[in-house]
Amino acid sequence: MSAGAPARPTVAAPPAIEARGLGWRYPSGAVIGPVDLEVRPGEVVLLTGATGSGKSTVLRALAGLLPRDGLGRATGAARLGDLDPAALPAERVRALGFVAQEPDDQLCTGRVGDEVAFGLESLALPEEEIPVRVAEALAAVGLDLPWERSTAALSGGQKQRVALAAALAPGAGRLLLDEPTSQLDPEGARGLLRAVRDLADRRGVAVLLVEHRLEEALAIADRVVILEAGASVADLPAAEVLRDPSALRSRGLEVPELVALFAALGHPTRPRDAEEALAALGRAPSPETGKARRRGRAADPALISLRGAEAGWPDGPVVLKDVDLDLGAGERVAVLGPNGAGKSTLLALLAGNLRARRGTRTARLGGGPHGTRSAIRVPQNPDLSLFCGSVAEEIAYGPRARGLSGAALALRREENLAAFGLGELAGRPPQGLSRGQRLRVAVAAAAACGPDVLLLDEPTTGQDRQHVDAILAALAGPGRAGALVFATHDVRLALEHATRALVVEGGRIVLDGPPEEVVAEAARRPGTALRVPELARLCALLGLSPRPAEELARALG
Amino acid sequence: MPSGDSLRAGLDPRLKVAGVACASLLAVVLDSPPSLLALGAAGVASLLGAGLGRRALWAALAGGAAIAWSTVLSQALFYGAEPRTPVAVLLPAFEAAGIRFPGLAVWKEGALHGAVQALRFVGVTYAGIALAASTPPERLLQTMRRLGIPYGLAFMAATSLRFVPVVAAETWAVRVARRQRGRPLWRLGPWGWLREEVAMLRPVIGASIRRARVLAESLDVRGFDPLARRTHRGSGPMPAGQRLALGGLAGVTGAAVGLKTLWWLYLAELWYRPELRPLYGWIRAWL
Numbered sequence: 001m002s003a004g005a006p007a008r009p010t011v012a013a014p015p016a017i018e019a020r021g022l023g024w025r026y027p028s029g030a031v032i033g034p035v036d037l038e039v040r041p042g043e044v045v046l047l048t049g050a051t052g053s054g055k056s057t058v059l060r061a062l063a064g065l066l067p068r069d070g071l072g073r074a075t076g077a078a079r080l081g082d083l084d085p086a087a088l089p090a091e092r093v094r095a096l097g098f099v100a101q102e103p104d105d106q107l108c109t110g111r112v113g114d115e116v117a118f119g120l121e122s123l124a125l126p127e128e129e130i131p132v133r134v135a136e137a138l139a140a141v142g143l144d145l146p147w148e149r150s151t152a153a154l155s156g157g158q159k160q161r162v163a164l165a166a167a168l169a170p171g172a173g174r175l176l177l178d179e180p181t182s183q184l185d186p187e188g189a190r191g192l193l194r195a196v197r198d199l200a201d202r203r204g205v206a207v208l209l210v211e212h213r214l215e216e217a218l219a220i221a222d223r224v225v226i227l228e229a230g231a232s233v234a235d236l237p238a239a240e241v242l243r244d245p246s247a248l249r250s251r252g253l254e255v256p257e258l259v260a261l262f263a264a265l266g267h268p269t270r271p272r273d274a275e276e277a278l279a280a281l282g283r284a285p286s287p288e289t290g291k292a293r294r295r296g297r298a299a300d301p302a303l304i305s306l307r308g309a310e311a312g313w314p315d316g317p318v319v320l321k322d323v324d325l326d327l328g329a330g331e332r333v334a335v336l337g338p339n340g341a342g343k344s345t346l347l348a349l350l351a352g353n354l355r356a357r358r359g360t361r362t363a364r365l366g367g368g369p370h371g372t373r374s375a376i377r378v379p380q381n382p383d384l385s386l387f388c389g390s391v392a393e394e395i396a397y398g399p400r401a402r403g404l405s406g407a408a409l410a411l412r413r414e415e416n417l418a419a420f421g422l423g424e425l426a427g428r429p430p431q432g433l434s435r436g437q438r439l440r441v442a443v444a445a446a447a448a449c450g451p452d453v454l455l456l457d458e459p460t461t462g463q464d465r466q467h468v469d470a471i472l473a474a475l476a477g478p479g480r481a482g483a484l485v486f487a488t489h490d491v492r493l494a495l496e497h498a499t500r501a502l503v504v505e506g507g508r509i510v511l512d513g514p515p516e517e518v519v520a521e522a523a524r525r526p527g528t529a530l531r532v533p534e535l536a537r538l539c540a541l542l543g544l545s546p547r548p549a550e551e552l553a554r555a556l557g
Numbered sequence: 558m559p560s561g562d563s564l565r566a567g568l569d570p571r572l573k574v575a576g577v578a579c580a581s582l583l584a585v586v587l588d589s590p591p592s593l594l595a596l597g598a599a600g601v602a603s604l605l606g607a608g609l610g611r612r613a614l615w616a617a618l619a620g621g622a623a624i625a626w627s628t629v630l631s632q633a634l635f636y637g638a639e640p641r642t643p644v645a646v647l648l649p650a651f652e653a654a655g656i657r658f659p660g661l662a663v664w665k666e667g668a669l670h671g672a673v674q675a676l677r678f679v680g681v682t683y684a685g686i687a688l689a690a691s692t693p694p695e696r697l698l699q700t701m702r703r704l705g706i707p708y709g710l711a712f713m714a715a716t717s718l719r720f721v722p723v724v725a726a727e728t729w730a731v732r733v734a735r736r737q738r739g740r741p742l743w744r745l746g747p748w749g750w751l752r753e754e755v756a757m758l759r760p761v762i763g764a765s766i767r768r769a770r771v772l773a774e775s776l777d778v779r780g781f782d783p784l785a786r787r788t789h790r791g792s793g794p795m796p797a798g799q800r801l802a803l804g805g806l807a808g809v810t811g812a813a814v815g816l817k818t819l820w821w822l823y824l825a826e827l828w829y830r831p832e833l834r835p836l837y838g839w840i841r842a843w844l
Contacts, residue, residue: 060774063774063778064778065774065777065778088782089777089778089779089780089781089782089785090780090782090785092778092780093778093779093780096778097778098774098775098778100771100774100775102768102771104723105767105768105771105772105775106771106772106774106775107775108716108772108775108776108779108781109694109695109719110693110694110695110719111693111695114695117790118779118781119779119780120788121787121788121789121790122779122780122781122782122785122787123780123787123788124785124786124787124788125788126788127788127789127790130788130790150693163775166779167778167779170779170780314610314611314612314729315610315611315612315613351737353733353737375737376737376738377733377737378734379730379733379734381727381730381764383760383763383764383767384727384730384731384734384760384761384764385730385731385734385735385738385760386759386760386763387731387734387735387756387757387759387760388756388759397738397739398738398739401738401739401740431759431760431763445738446737446738449737449738
């Protein structure tokens with residue numbers, strides 16, 4: 001938030017959402033709480049904390065969802081104004097809206113209008129009133145979509161806005177949002193969060209937002225509540241957190257890069273974007289010096305080559321068009337681009353999971369015994385590649401299929417369990433682990449096969465940054481000679497872990513080169529769909545290669 | 558997902574539901590192979606017109622063919638009713654330790670009986686698949702509500718159908734993941750193959766449970782109560798041509814059921830009119 005950002009109205013109304021010593025004791029003995037927080041009408045409160053700190057549990061307790069599990073016991077009090085969250089559904093639907101992080105799974109129907117109307121129908125409103133309220137709710141979240149539009153045809157950001165509209169349509173004055181942007185690209189996330197802020201400002205909705213993406217979330221929040229080991233340990237105005245980010249840093253939470261830069265410079269301004277930052281620094285934009293190539297890259301010897309390749313999913317339209325690409329041994333390639341750009345299709349084509357409908361895919365891979373492939377793609381949902389009864393079996397499955405046995409198999413299994421920090425989980429069933437742990441197991445199981453090319457499809461989706469950093473660091477360890485390709489929205493991940501970056505837009509590779517050059521070029525290009533972090537954009541405006549905030553602060557001296 | 562330009566996507570769901578109901582009734586009352594062949598052909602035609610993707614269509618056709626073939630084969634081998642005519646004797650009858658074993662033969666009447674059963678199955682199953690594949694779940698939900706099916710049941714059925722393509726895509730993803738890391742299934746032997754196939758269910762079921770939980774929470778906070786009163790928006794009137802088709806369908810099915818009832822009354826010696834003998838003959842030949 002800029003120092004000059006418009007002040008939000010001071011609200012003196014009683015809390016719309018309130019937790020007093022709220023807690024939850026699971027049958028396993030794990031305890032969440034005590035949590036104290038309140039959200040007043042028109043306020044956006046950001047609830048944040050490290051993974052496992054209990055954010056989602058608190059949100060579900062406030063939504064009255066936990067007692068319905070029949071497992072565990074609540075302590076303390078949760079109130080939604082005058083209403084007990086565990087009240088009957090029909091009363092609750094008027095009181096609060098709840099949006100989960102999975103855009104697809106939470107939609108109850110197949111059409112936009114039906115989805116938004118669902119809660120209204122639950123309230124048995126007159127039939128003629130429903131279309132009017134549906135239109136109002138869609139307008140409130142900035143969507144102009146026909147009733148008949150299939151929800152399957154929407155982007156992730158649009159789906160989340162439809163879920164917001166569905167929550168608002170019955171007149172709910174409270175919103176509980178559980179990482180609603182975790183599966184969205186940065187542009188979709190910003191659009192959704194802008195809509196949330198707008199709802200608080202214009203309609204007086206009280207919003208409690210659980211979010212990992214602090215850079216975007218802090219820009220719209222009024223206050224920040226921090227959870228640590230299940231308990232609320234800080235309740236601070238967002239402006240104060242931006243002024244002094246130590247409250248975040250001391251708890252291992254991500255500090256927005258521009259905030260970290262200006263804090264490191266000792267500068268009082270907290271700019272919202274690169275242009276404001278440039279102005280605050282009193283600098284002029286540097287002239288363009290685009291270096292990244294826009295097409296192709298020769299790698300010698302290439303493990304996989306695509307020439308004029310077109311591809312799409314079975315029974316679907318063509319997604320990738322006219323792709324030329326050489327993938328060389330030892331390369332670590334980040335595939336960047338917005339949702340729907342064709343990143344997953346490119347990875348599936350490289351892995352040989354899809355055939356090129358036009359053009360060619362040539363692979364010069366070692367190949368394992370029994371005809372096994374040596375290009376392995378870990379899908380966007382890593383759970384779909386976990387089919388063994390224990391983590392140890394999962395890791396050993398591929399090497400065993402490749403002919404390893406006895407001591408050699410045990411060694412390979414133990415090496416990978418250790419490299420990915422899974423030793424303590426070796427006997428646990430993979431499907432019963434946490435989301436971050438499941439991703440680690442899926443990647444470790446693929447890496448244990450020793451593939452020539454390992455492809456990770458959006459490993460950042462719904463994951464903590466630390467988890468993904470740890471996985472990519474493990475993949476850079478000794479004995480990992482193959483090529484690594486990972487699709488991501490996270491430009492910083494590309495800058496820190498890749499030797500090469502591709503930007504995919506509209507099914508075509510539009511930029512290809514060293515990550516610093518690609519990101520700098522993307523930051524300068526008008527109209528690019530790739531959302532470049534503000535710090536990287538600032539670096540580009542300053543004519544510098546992208547770098548962490550501390551390094552930039554030193555460079556600016 | 559239903560294809561917008563498929564033949565059946567343009568039909569009113571009420572007509573499609575009626576079509577499936579009529580196919581089910583006809584499958585029960587018809588015994589004549591030519592008529593059942595026509596019913597099976599109608600089922601295949603509806604499947605072809607449902608707008609399924611190429612892979613899904615091939616999977617449905619191959620599945621139907623496999624079930625039809627196994628039904629014909631099992632009936633041909635194990636048909637026990639008389640009279641029966643052996644087409645080929647695979648193992649002659651023999652006696653061992655004082656016990657007489659009947660041997661193994663391919664029976665003509667058994668194969669015919671199996672074909673009849675297979676046509677019944679194919680006709681109704683393909684009609685059902687075509688209905689589910691060509692009708693948006695919410696329109697199906699509306700139709701089921703108009704037919705008086707309780708909301709909770711109708712909602713569950715429509716929601717299950719909505720997630721069929723998702724589960725199919727996940728199953729495909731699991732198989733791809735296994736193929737990348739594992740041995741080809743044909744190298745595993747029958748038990749290994751079976752074990753792998755069962756293991757493949759684990760991630761699909763896990764993902765379905767997680768999705769069900771998210772959906773259940775979403776429904777819960779949006780006031781879903783299967784027993785409570787709720788608003789049901791009506792569907793528009795059925796086009797005249799489709800109303801006519803519905804009438805024709807109901808007429809043909811009603812006539813078939815009525816005629817077969819006459820035939821059963823005659824067989825049971827409960828009611829018989831000599832002047833209807835030509836009709837009895839026609840029923841025997843065609844129904």
